[in-house]
Amino acid sequence: MTTETLVRDRPRPSEPDRATEMAEIGRRAREAAVALALASAEAKVTALCDAAAAVRARAAEILAANARDLAEAETQGVSSALRDRLALDPKRVEAIAAGLEAIAALPDPVGRVLAQWERPNGLEIQRVAVPLGVIGIIYESRPNVTADAGALALKSGNAAILRGGSESFYSSRALVAALVEGLRSAGLPEASIQLVPTRDRAAVGLLLKMTGAIDIIVPRGGPGLIERVQRESRIPVIAHLEGLCHTYVDGAADPQKARAIVLNAKMRRVSICGATETLLVDRAFATTKLQAILGDLRDAGCELRGDPEILTIDPGLVPATEVDWQTEYLDAILAVRIVDGVAGAIDHISRYGSQHTDAIITEDKETAERFLREVDSAIVLVNASTQFADGGEFGMGAEIGISTQRLPPRGPVGAEQLTTYKYLVRGKGQVRP
Amino acid sequence: MTTETLVRDRPRPSEPDRATEMAEIGRRAREAAVALALASAEAKVTALCDAAAAVRARAAEILAANARDLAEAETQGVSSALRDRLALDPKRVEAIAAGLEAIAALPDPVGRVLAQWERPNGLEIQRVAVPLGVIGIIYESRPNVTADAGALALKSGNAAILRGGSESFYSSRALVAALVEGLRSAGLPEASIQLVPTRDRAAVGLLLKMTGAIDIIVPRGGPGLIERVQRESRIPVIAHLEGLCHTYVDGAADPQKARAIVLNAKMRRVSICGATETLLVDRAFATTKLQAILGDLRDAGCELRGDPEILTIDPGLVPATEVDWQTEYLDAILAVRIVDGVAGAIDHISRYGSQHTDAIITEDKETAERFLREVDSAIVLVNASTQFADGGEFGMGAEIGISTQRLPPRGPVGAEQLTTYKYLVRGKGQVRP
Numbered sequence: 001m002t003t004e005t006l007v008r009d010r011p012r013p014s015e016p017d018r019a020t021e022m023a024e025i026g027r028r029a030r031e032a033a034v035a036l037a038l039a040s041a042e043a044k045v046t047a048l049c050d051a052a053a054a055v056r057a058r059a060a061e062i063l064a065a066n067a068r069d070l071a072e073a074e075t076q077g078v079s080s081a082l083r084d085r086l087a088l089d090p091k092r093v094e095a096i097a098a099g100l101e102a103i104a105a106l107p108d109p110v111g112r113v114l115a116q117w118e119r120p121n122g123l124e125i126q127r128v129a130v131p132l133g134v135i136g137i138i139y140e141s142r143p144n145v146t147a148d149a150g151a152l153a154l155k156s157g158n159a160a161i162l163r164g165g166s167e168s169f170y171s172s173r174a175l176v177a178a179l180v181e182g183l184r185s186a187g188l189p190e191a192s193i194q195l196v197p198t199r200d201r202a203a204v205g206l207l208l209k210m211t212g213a214i215d216i217i218v219p220r221g222g223p224g225l226i227e228r229v230q231r232e233s234r235i236p237v238i239a240h241l242e243g244l245c246h247t248y249v250d251g252a253a254d255p256q257k258a259r260a261i262v263l264n265a266k267m268r269r270v271s272i273c274g275a276t277e278t279l280l281v282d283r284a285f286a287t288t289k290l291q292a293i294l295g296d297l298r299d300a301g302c303e304l305r306g307d308p309e310i311l312t313i314d315p316g317l318v319p320a321t322e323v324d325w326q327t328e329y330l331d332a333i334l335a336v337r338i339v340d341g342v343a344g345a346i347d348h349i350s351r352y353g354s355q356h357t358d359a360i361i362t363e364d365k366e367t368a369e370r371f372l373r374e375v376d377s378a379i380v381l382v383n384a385s386t387q388f389a390d391g392g393e394f395g396m397g398a399e400i401g402i403s404t405q406r407l408p409p410r411g412p413v414g415a416e417q418l419t420t421y422k423y424l425v426r427g428k429g430q431v432r433p
Numbered sequence: 434m435t436t437e438t439l440v441r442d443r444p445r446p447s448e449p450d451r452a453t454e455m456a457e458i459g460r461r462a463r464e465a466a467v468a469l470a471l472a473s474a475e476a477k478v479t480a481l482c483d484a485a486a487a488v489r490a491r492a493a494e495i496l497a498a499n500a501r502d503l504a505e506a507e508t509q510g511v512s513s514a515l516r517d518r519l520a521l522d523p524k525r526v527e528a529i530a531a532g533l534e535a536i537a538a539l540p541d542p543v544g545r546v547l548a549q550w551e552r553p554n555g556l557e558i559q560r561v562a563v564p565l566g567v568i569g570i571i572y573e574s575r576p577n578v579t580a581d582a583g584a585l586a587l588k589s590g591n592a593a594i595l596r597g598g599s600e601s602f603y604s605s606r607a608l609v610a611a612l613v614e615g616l617r618s619a620g621l622p623e624a625s626i627q628l629v630p631t632r633d634r635a636a637v638g639l640l641l642k643m644t645g646a647i648d649i650i651v652p653r654g655g656p657g658l659i660e661r662v663q664r665e666s667r668i669p670v671i672a673h674l675e676g677l678c679h680t681y682v683d684g685a686a687d688p689q690k691a692r693a694i695v696l697n698a699k700m701r702r703v704s705i706c707g708a709t710e711t712l713l714v715d716r717a718f719a720t721t722k723l724q725a726i727l728g729d730l731r732d733a734g735c736e737l738r739g740d741p742e743i744l745t746i747d748p749g750l751v752p753a754t755e756v757d758w759q760t761e762y763l764d765a766i767l768a769v770r771i772v773d774g775v776a777g778a779i780d781h782i783s784r785y786g787s788q789h790t791d792a793i794i795t796e797d798k799e800t801a802e803r804f805l806r807e808v809d810s811a812i813v814l815v816n817a818s819t820q821f822a823d824g825g826e827f828g829m830g831a832e833i834g835i836s837t838q839r840l841p842p843r844g845p846v847g848a849e850q851l852t853t854y855k856y857l858v859r860g861k862g863q864v865r866p
Contacts (some may be wrong), residue, residue: 123826125827133839199528231667234664235661236838236840260862264864265864368859372469377855378856380856382858384556385861393556395552407853408840408842409840410853412856412857420839422811422813424805425817426814426816427815431701
């Protein structure tokens with residue numbers, strides 16, 4: 001039996017049927033987006049809170065669906081690390097429900113007056129936040145992303161077409177059923193949050209071509225996915241590329257803060273995009289104070305790769321090569337390099353960084369401000385762990401990813417970042433001379 | 434003699450040479466962008482004011498270059514309308530210089546704190562405006578765009594690579610020389626504003642492929658140009674698509690305001706993207722008060738195309754077809770249609786509009802607010818001409834175009850809209866639990 005027949009409850013549609021099905025999903029999403037853009041803040045809050053209640057009420061059903069995903073994953077030899085990320089338990093289901101309530105509690109991002117001014121001719125101009133429209137979200141494995149992505153899109157007045165990871169297909173379907181229950185009870189269109197009803201990979205290709213139906217594509221996954229989206233689709237993208245994050249320990253760093261931050265930045269969780277991949281150390285700090293940091297990392301099970309100069313301080317490191325400065329390990333490996341002060345650090349980061357998140361550790365205010373100003377990354381931190389690169393940690397309730405593109409939205413993408421704006425101009429009969 | 438040999442002062446590079454030349458332009462632009470991002474507001478103001486002075490001092494040179502463009506345009510049988518747009522005279526040169534000073538006088542858009550908050554763990558977060566980086570601007574004919582585009586890019590701390598219309602090649606080159614004089618006198622990199630030194634069309638293809646060197650492409654021209662950019666380039670685009678603008682005259686419109694606004698919205702200048710292309714008229718207005726509006730338009734030389742119902746009121750109109758509702762004429766032609774109140778107008782606009790600019794004329798506040806809320810266009814106006822869709826009219830000093838995309842920047846793109854942002858996070862040793 002193929003994966004596909006295992007997965008689907010009804011016969012697999014032929015190619016043209018799949019295209020018709022996807023077009024119908026797009027048509028319904030567009031219709032829902034028009035209604036959602038005008039929905040009251042209260043209706044959206046009701047939908048999210050009732051969805052949270054539905055997640056709790058349907059916990060058994062959601063866990064059963066998750067068990068089915070897990071069983072299939074095991075059959076297919078999916079790694080235990082991946083199965084861990086996929087697995088739900090009552091605590092994680094409760095966290096999903098609480099997450100929906102947290103998003104419900106955020107200020108409504110739609111209708112905010114972002115700026116207003118009056119022109120000498122009396123025209124009153126306002127820039128007002130409005131939803132983006134229909135968002136297509138393509139993501140991998142973890143089922144909680146289904147709830148987060150659907151809820152953030154809803155909060156910001158957007159219709160969502162979700163294409164989840166195939167490993168979490170049944171879990172996602174059960175979660176979307178709960179979200180739809182919330183929508184129904186708030187009187188909002190059920191098509192506000194739709195899950196692509198198949199794991200068939202062809203559906204992604206169709207999704208990427210739905211130029212009229214989808215306004216924005218959000219790929220949340222590995223570089224392969226993002227490259228595919230950028231290659232195949234002409235729909236604008238909010239892209240989340242790699243996080244090759246640096247922590248720079250300045251000569252004026254507090255050694256205790258440096259120890260705690262570096263250990264956390266690298267090892268708290270090694271697989272997230274905000275994990276530090278390269279440690280840059282000021283020569284002035286390295287000679288006497290670096291050993292304690294390296295010792296902590298080693299004790300925590302981190303492999304250390306160093307440049308020749310570090311090797312003279314600690315010959316226990318693996319020699320680093322040029323490739324190490326370019327690598328997002330997402331693993332318990334850290335590249336370590338000596339640099340000449342903050343200028344050397346900025347130089348290294350501008351050469352090898354991915355403009356995602358970079359941090360400096362220093363007690364020197366001027367050096368800190370220089371680093372903040374000159375490092376051209378979405379997030380630049382002073383005396384804090386790069387692992388704070390997260391919408392939740394920024395107070396956005398949740399995030400749909402960290403945008404590494406230059407045009408807004410840049411950095412963590414929460415509900416507010418899923419809006420755009422329009423200009424309202426109120427006149428009294430003005431004509432242009 | 435081919436156009437190309439006429440145009441160039443030095444031998445034409447072979448294909449690989451052209452690629453090397455473009456790569457070198459990209460490398461220099463990147464270097465300039467790094468310096469510009471850190472340039473003081475004062476230095477940018479100096480550069481722009483000194484550039485304005487240089488434009489005035491070099492007026493004769495600029496006019497001679499323009500005469501060369503015009504002579505070639507005539508040889509090549511360019512239409513007199515296009516030659517009109519291309520032509521400079523001392524008054525237009527002075528307007529270009531004054532435009533540079535107006536952009537200099539704008540508030541500096543870089544470094545603005547767009548938002549700031551503190552997290553419960555004590556992290557202080559700021560969202561701060563920063564330049565986009567290197568902007569590639571591809572545009573057509575009018576030489577003043579060279580000055581506007583270069584100056585807006587500079588004001589917002591971006592390096593610009595300008596690829597002007599081939600008809601205005603010499604004029605643009607003379608203007609860029611003046612801009613560079615301003616840069617030099619302010620101590621800013623001369624490569625901050627570069628003109629692609631050839632009219633060779635292959636250069637555009639090369640420009641569109643410079644993914645590492647160029648952060649944003651701004652195509653300013655016809656739909657053919659924009660489609661080419663979107664097809665050939667993977668660089669993010671700020672796109673200016675068509676302006677199929679509507680003016681809706683509500684039953685509660687003031688007839689005098691309606692006459693003045695409609696005439697202005699259509700006929701002030703028919704070739705700009707903010708010109709009204711379709712007039713929607715509430716049935717309640719049409720029967721008694723429409724004739725005066727149609728009379729004004731006819732007197733001004735506008736061809737009128739109407740739906741069958743209008744033809745019963747005024748049989749002098751050309752019958753409109755489905756295609757008329759879909760056409761951006763950019764000419765003295767107006768499609769006119771009767772609709773059922775504001776709901777009918779919103780419905781028509783959502784079906785046929787290009788989400789650029791739409792206006793309602795009404796004295797009914799509630800109807801006006803409904804139109805503002807439900808029409809999903811970059812600019813929505815009440816009781817004012819659609820021809821106000823312009824960065825200058827919005828108080829932005831100048832514009833590089835009107836973005837019709839959904840993600841920001843949407844609407845008029847001035848200096849502020851050519852920035853993005855980054856997050857600065859100041860901590861005291863925080864690690865993520």
